[in-house]
Amino acid sequence: xxxxxxxxxxxxxxxxxxxxxxxxxxxxxxxxxxxxxxxxxxxxxxxxxxxxxxxxxxxxxxxxxxxxxxxxxxxxxxxxxxxxxxxxxxxxxxxxxxxxxxxxxxxxxxxxxxxxxxxxxxxxxxxxxxxxxxxxxxxxxxxxxxxxxxxxxxxxxxxxxxxxxxxxxxxxxxxxxxxxxxxxxxxxxxxxxxxxxxxxxxxxxxxxxxxxxxxxxxxxxxxxxxxxxxxxxxxxxxxxxxxxxxxxxxxxxxxxxxxxxxxxxxxxxxxxxxxxxxxxxxxxxxxxxxxxxxxxxxxxxxxxxxxxxxxxxxxxxxxxxxxxxxxxxxxxxxxxxxxxxxxxxxxxxxxxxxxxxxxxxxxxxxxxxxxxxxxxxxxxxxxxxxxxxxxxxxxxxxxxxxxxxxxxxxxxxxxxxxxxxxxxxxxxxx
Numbered sequence: 001x002x003x004x005x006x007x008x009x010x011x012x013x014x015x016x017x018x019x020x021x022x023x024x025x026x027x028x029x030x031x032x033x034x035x036x037x038x039x040x041x042x043x044x045x046x047x048x049x050x051x052x053x054x055x056x057x058x059x060x061x062x063x064x065x066x067x068x069x070x071x072x073x074x075x076x077x078x079x080x081x082x083x084x085x086x087x088x089x090x091x092x093x094x095x096x097x098x099x100x101x102x103x104x105x106x107x108x109x110x111x112x113x114x115x116x117x118x119x120x121x122x123x124x125x126x127x128x129x130x131x132x133x134x135x136x137x138x139x140x141x142x143x144x145x146x147x148x149x150x151x152x153x154x155x156x157x158x159x160x161x162x163x164x165x166x167x168x169x170x171x172x173x174x175x176x177x178x179x180x181x182x183x184x185x186x187x188x189x190x191x192x193x194x195x196x197x198x199x200x201x202x203x204x205x206x207x208x209x210x211x212x213x214x215x216x217x218x219x220x221x222x223x224x225x226x227x228x229x230x231x232x233x234x235x236x237x238x239x240x241x242x243x244x245x246x247x248x249x250x251x252x253x254x255x256x257x258x259x260x261x262x263x264x265x266x267x268x269x270x271x272x273x274x275x276x277x278x279x280x281x282x283x284x285x286x287x288x289x290x291x292x293x294x295x296x297x298x299x300x301x302x303x304x305x306x307x308x309x310x311x312x313x314x315x316x317x318x319x320x321x322x323x324x325x326x327x328x329x330x331x332x333x334x335x336x337x338x339x340x341x342x343x344x345x346x347x348x349x350x351x352x353x354x355x356x357x358x359x360x361x362x363x364x365x366x367x368x369x370x371x372x373x374x375x376x377x378x379x380x381x382x383x384x385x386x387x388x389x390x391x392x393x394x395x396x397x398x399x400x401x402x403x404x405x406x407x408x409x410x411x412x413x414x415x416x417x418x419x420x421x422x423x424x425x426x427x428x429x430x
């Protein structure tokens with residue numbers, strides 16, 4: 001039996017047939033030799049002059065850079081190859097919809113430090129994002145941060161990283177740092193370690209996470225040296241971004257397993273993309289391959305309202321249908337959370353099929369994945385009794401910082417949450 005489970009063995013396009021394996025398997029060579037020119041892409045994919053001119057026009061919106069490895073996985077005989085759809089620019093990217101936003105998630109508006117817009121986002125109470133570069137090994141055509149992606153191939157200046165660390169030091173509620181970008185794993189290992197070490201030395205930071213797509217687009221970046229460095233800074237988690245089974249090759253599977261062998265828990269965040277993965281059985285195949293390589297499916301995102309990607313968006317109902325096909329039909333830990341990232345910095349809002357059919361005084365009527373309907377009887381003569389001596393087992397900061405709907409459910413005196421600019425209240429003022 002193969003050590004790894006993968007959809008296909010990695011291919012090398014004949015354009016690079018003279019490249020030695022020693023270079024081909026070196027991530028530095030891959031990044032240095034990314035395809036950025038439409039004329040070169042034309043030769044590799046046998047594009048027409050018209051197609052090449054179209055790509056040239058679309059590059060005004062988001063630059064193109066594709067690693068030779070990822071480009072080699074494209075099936076040139078398949079017009080709708082899922083690798084091609086994610087990597088090769090189209091004229092559709094120049095169409096800006098009325099519902100599009102440059103920064104739909106308010107990542108820059110949710111920056112609490114002047115001068116660190118695009119470097120730091122603090123949205124949730126106990127965690128925040130640090131953007132350490134806007135370089136990626138490959139610029140996905142569905143990128144939500146396309147306003148910045150590929151602006152430079154440089155890391156975030158060290159002085160700005162230090163300034164972000166100062167904010168974290170002062171903000172004692174922050175226990176979880178997400179290092180993102182761009183792609184942090186495109187940075188030199190020593191510079192990445194310098195950043196991780198800086199935040200690991202902050203006492204109240206419990207967890208460091210890294211968001212990366214290099215196991216997908218440049219799996220040779222996952223080296224023994226990188227893994228040895230990362231494992232020094234546990235607890236450290238990595239989330240990657242596989243969207244389609246075809247992206248799981250023997251090389252990408254090996255990359256994931258190297259990280260897992262280093263003791264790093266792996267999660268996967270997919271984006272629901274029209275013509276790429278918006279079918280329940282495609283997504284089922286993907287999650288099965290992921291868990292076989294010790295990557296837990298974490299999220300499926302509804303495509304964001306970023307500018308120029310409406311052609312990738314699907315109906316929300318398609319995501320719910322996918323969860324319906326996964327729940328009960330595969331392992332529970334292989335079922336990701338389907339969510340929409342709320343416009344204006346609303347954060348991740350989970351969506352799922354409705355399994356509650358009705359609720360009575362003491363019974364709930366539920367249905368399972370087969371359509372079986374059953375009830376659950378709640379305890380009779382019930383009075384809520386909290387755990388004994390709970391003060392010993394809870395974090396005082398958690399008790400102080402209860403907000404939103406949780407605040408209404410808590411022992412606080414808050415009786416309602418009032419929308420901003422409520423018309424009824426404005427009439428009162430008058």
